[in-house]
Amino acid sequence: MSERDARIGVLVVDDHTVVRRGLRAYLEVVDGVDVVAEASDGQEAIDRLARLATEHRLPEVVLMDLVMPRMDGIAAIREIARRHPDVRVVVLTSFGEVERVQTALQAGAAGYLLKDAEPEEVMQAIFAAARGEVHLDAAVTRRLTRQMVSRDVGLSALTPRERDILALVAEGRSNQQIAEQLVISERTARTHVSHVLSKLNLTSRTQAALVAIREGLVPPPGSD
Template structure:
């Protein structure tokens, strides 16, 4: 466990807990934030578990934190798990993620866990302060690069199973169960030609070349479970 930073500042300052497993990063953030108007660094923590201990200690001392600045990859308890734990124990605290990783999967995981912001570590220091102030107001602040990626994901054509219609997903499941076009047609009360057309569309949308590949995609994506599948028809 690390020590606290500065003593309590002026009333009305946003109390911040800085959480990162790298001491140099913690100290650098704390030094900058201490010079930012309206922000007071109350303590530092080395990982998620330490963050929970520090938050509880600050509450006991009568100076609870309002915002936690949280890294993602840390030992003992990672940032995503820590976000959920912090919000469960301290519902009024806001968490802003500050990390080197901008993959959309991590962003989604953090936001779904309840993060009020997501910044990359190359963000301008003023933006870090702005994200803390936004979180304290109950707003969500995203790094411009991350926001751009999310926007492109939203406006780009769907891929994978999301590109399939409900009927095509149903037919893909039947393909994964080893049914031929004739069997699919009988199962869905459609013509064999229609079934063949649907299968062709599925392969094209998924950018696959065989029914076996389609079956593997269906299993991997959880559309069917492995025990339900067997050798596919040709």
């Protein structure tokens, strides 16, 4: 195996030139890493990868921002996963909201870092991705864990009647329909629904329906 073959190829994708150049300058002095190219947005990243593929120089890892013009990081991750399933994407962004993290991971990201991460952690994430592992920023991991614990506790705190209410909400029943089904007043049904949303830290009936499907209280749409 040649020295080039033993190195991890990396494509750096960020719409800020100073960020790309800074990352490249750091990565180029790290043993075992080879920066093969840069891109300023998701579409350019896809185009670069297509060109590198024809040259048999596909990188093992793409280091990708999320918020970029033309094609954002999430769309690019999905496209990379479709076209180049062996290429792993590590997100490096300023945004660590749980919903954004979950969307990136569902799209196929192999890592998620915030831009205040130490250089050593960036390298850990790159090497982990190259090994087929997932590496998450410590702060991101804490947020995901808190959400999972919060949701689990909330669901377990529901009374049997509230679980019934949640299932009916997931079936698309109105408060009046729920009241008729359970032989209670519409006002009581409305109160139950409000309590369910509050206990699960949700803000809409749609979110409640998704939780009910995830927890197996009702089958997903189209499963019949």
